[in-house]
Amino acid sequence: MEKHEAPTPSVREQVIEKISAGQAKMHRRAYFAAQTALFAALIFILLVSLLYLTSLVIFELRDSGLWLAPRFGWRGVRVFLMSLPWLLVIACLGFLIVLEIFVQHYSLVYRRPLVYTVIAMLIIAVIGGWVVARTPLHPALLNRAERGGLPFAGPFYRAYGEKGFPRVHPGTIREITPGGWRMESRRGENLRIDVTPETRLPPHTQFSTGDEVLIFGERRDDTIQAFGILRMDDAPPLQVPPPVSPLPLPSLR
Amino acid sequence: MAERTDEDIAIQVQRGDGQAFGILVERYESKMLRYARRFLFGYEDAEDTVQEAFLKAYVNIRSFDPKRKFSPWLYRIAHNEFINTIKRKRREPIPFFDPDVLFPHPHSRDHADRDVIANDLKTTLHSSLQRLPPKYREPLVLYYFEELDYREIAEILRIPASTVGVRLKRGRSALRKIYDTLNPTYGKT
Numbered sequence: 450m451e452k453h454e455a456p457t458p459s460v461r462e463q464v465i466e467k468i469s470a471g472q473a474k475m476h477r478r479a480y481f482a483a484q485t486a487l488f489a490a491l492i493f494i495l496l497v498s499l500l501y502l503t504s505l506v507i508f509e510l511r512d513s514g515l516w517l518a519p520r521f522g523w524r525g526v527r528v529f530l531m532s533l534p535w536l537l538v539i540a541c542l543g544f545l546i547v548l549e550i551f552v553q554h555y556s557l558v559y560r561r562p563l564v565y566t567v568i569a570m571l572i573i574a575v576i577g578g579w580v581v582a583r584t585p586l587h588p589a590l591l592n593r594a595e596r597g598g599l600p601f602a603g604p605f606y607r608a609y610g611e612k613g614f615p616r617v618h619p620g621t622i623r624e625i626t627p628g629g630w631r632m633e634s635r636r637g638e639n640l641r642i643d644v645t646p647e648t649r650l651p652p653h654t655q656f657s658t659g660d661e662v663l664i665f666g667e668r669r670d671d672t673i674q675a676f677g678i679l680r681m682d683d684a685p686p687l688q689v690p691p692p693v694s695p696l697p698l699p700s701l702r
Numbered sequence: 703m704a705e706r707t708d709e710d711i712a713i714q715v716q717r718g719d720g721q722a723f724g725i726l727v728e729r730y731e732s733k734m735l736r737y738a739r740r741f742l743f744g745y746e747d748a749e750d751t752v753q754e755a756f757l758k759a760y761v762n763i764r765s766f767d768p769k770r771k772f773s774p775w776l777y778r779i780a781h782n783e784f785i786n787t788i789k790r791k792r793r794e795p796i797p798f799f800d801p802d803v804l805f806p807h808p809h810s811r812d813h814a815d816r817d818v819i820a821n822d823l824k825t826t827l828h829s830s831l832q833r834l835p836p837k838y839r840e841p842l843v844l845y846y847f848e849e850l851d852y853r854e855i856a857e858i859l860r861i862p863a864s865t866v867g868v869r870l871k872r873g874r875s876a877l878r879k880i881y882d883t884l885n886p887t888y889g890k891t
Contacts, residue, residue, distance in 0.1 A: 460735065460749060461727040464756045468720045473757045475718075481765045559860040562806040 492551050496573075499544040503578025505602075506537045508587040509609055514663040514679070515617045521649050521665060521677035528665060532614040537605070545570055611636075618664040618673055619681070622656060630656070632664065632673075641672045649677045656680070708772035715763050723760050726772070730756075733848065734780055740843040741784050743832035744793075755783040777850070777858045781840070794836055800861075807864040830880040838873030841866055 458466070467473050510516040510533075518529040549567060552558045558566050581587075587606075593599045594606030613619075613635075620640065624631040630642045642664055644650075656662065661681035666674045708729065714722040734755060738748040759779045766775050788794055831839055844855045845866075856863040 460731045460753050460756065461724055463753055464727050464760070465721070465724045467757060468723060468760060473760050475715075475720075476761055476764060478764050481762075553860070556857070560856065560862055562862055562864070563804045565806070 488551070488554065492548065495544060495548045495551060499541060499548060499574050500577040500581055502537055502541045502544060503574045504581035505587060505605070506534055506541060507575075507578050507582040509534055509537075509614075511582060512587075513609075513614045513617050514619055515614050517663065517679055518617065518665055518677070520679070524676055525665065528616045532616050534609070541574065545574065616665060616667060618666075618668065620662060620664070622658050622660045622662060624658060625656070629675075632662070639671065640668070642678075643672060643674050644678070645674075648675045651679060654680060709768045709770075712763060712766055712772050713768050715760070716766070716768075720760070723763070726759075726776075727756050730773070730776055734776075737777070737780060737843060737848055738784060740831060740847055741836070741840050742787060743839075747787070751783055751787050752780070755780040758783060774850075774854050774857045777844070777848075777854075778860075781858050784840075785836075788836055796836060800837065800865075802865050802868050803861050806862075807868050830877050830884065833880045834873060834876055838869055838876055841869045842873045842877070845870055 464473075515529060515532055518525040518532070521528075545567070549563075549570060552566065552570075590599060590602065591606045591610050594603040595610050597603070599606060618632075618634060618640065620632040620634040622630050623633050623639070626641075629644045632640045632642050634640055650656075656678075663679045663681065664673050664675045665677040665679075708726060711722050711725050715726070731752075734752045735748065738752045742748045742751060755776075759776055762779070766772065785796060789796055831842070834842070840859065841855055844850045844858065845852075850858070852863045852866045855866045859866070
């Protein structure tokens with residue numbers, strides 16, 4: 450006997466059947482509004498974090514004077530690259546990538562080649578970071594971290610505040626000696642600076658005791674073999690942490 | 703009386719008329735099935751995937767902006783569903799990052815001679831489509847079979863329009879190579 454099979458229902462019939470049976474329910478508008486708000490908030494948090502990290506890198510470079518190292522040619526560029534706070538730089542790049550993935554959701558971004566949006570975000574991060582780095586935020590946080598009142602970012606600030614960068618040494622000339630100087634570092638150490646004919650000095654500059662200087666070079670014990678020296682006046686003013694934090698400190702008791 | 707637009711019907715569905723969604727399904731059922739069968743060539747569950755795409759469209763219909771066109775929105779949902787199917791089956795790799803979207807490409811426009819090329823190409827496409835990677839297969843299907851323009855394809859795939867042009871060009875050359883390999887005597891007589 451011939452067996453008659455029921456015709457397979459069309460996609461339309463199956464879809465309507467599932468909708469009628471309540472197997473598919475329309476989301477409310479509030480659901481999408483919440484989703485959009487959450488997404489925007491995430492992007493905002495990522496952007497703020499990126500700006501914060503970039504500004505911290507810029508702050509450390511400016512505060513230490515490391516960003517002036519490339520003035521001394523290839524050796525200076527090498528010192529600059531070797532001394533960069535790579536962990537922070539990599540964290541910045543990580544945030545940039547995650548942010549790029551998130552903003553690809555918007556037509557303004559995905560309609561353009563990736564290189565354009567990445568460059569645009571890099572510019573925003575650097576300009577924004579530079580603006581934030583000029584505010585008293587990081588000096589205040591550094592000050593707070595050194596007092597032990599900054600739980601999360603504290604170790605980063607303390608590591609920078611205690612050690613600075615290994616090949617950049619800011620300080621004050623205390624004595625001019627034959628073949629070099631005695632310098633008091635920012636941390637109060639008494640260091641010997643070897644100045645040789647190879648040491649690059651700013652043209653037409655006479656150094657005397659009391660001058661604030663930036664020494665670039667390798668440190669061995671208490672002696673620095675200077676390959677480049679700049680007077681602080683030649684460099685933009687450094688942001689010295691204020692003696693008292695403008696932010697209210699939590700009680701440590 | 704003029705036929706109601708997709709967007710008008712979508713508004714009706716957004717207001718809670720679930721049955722009106724049937725009209726939209728009816729209008730797009732054959733297109734979506736064609737898109738699925740060509741893009742998911744060799745995948746046995748094209749119909750289930752299309753059904754799933756329609757149900758997703760229904761669930762998310764209130765996120766559709768009626769000021770924009772309905773069809774690219776629906777195609778986008780279908781595209782996501784198809785890509786998920788390919789990922790689930792793990793038969794073909796879907797790269798997370800496509801270098802084609804990285805740099806700007808010389809501005810390429812829709813071909814005015816699409817129909818002439820299309821007739822030749824459609825025959826080739828039928829026999830060789832499944833051998834193309836999904837990255838090139840999908841724009842070819844959307845352009846030559848669904849007859850969408852570069853801008854619409856770019857919206858569906860969420861890539862720059864110039865990248866659509868690049869993928870179509872590379873897809874066509876890849877297709878020609880595949881076809882020549884399968885038919886070594888083609889064009890030599």
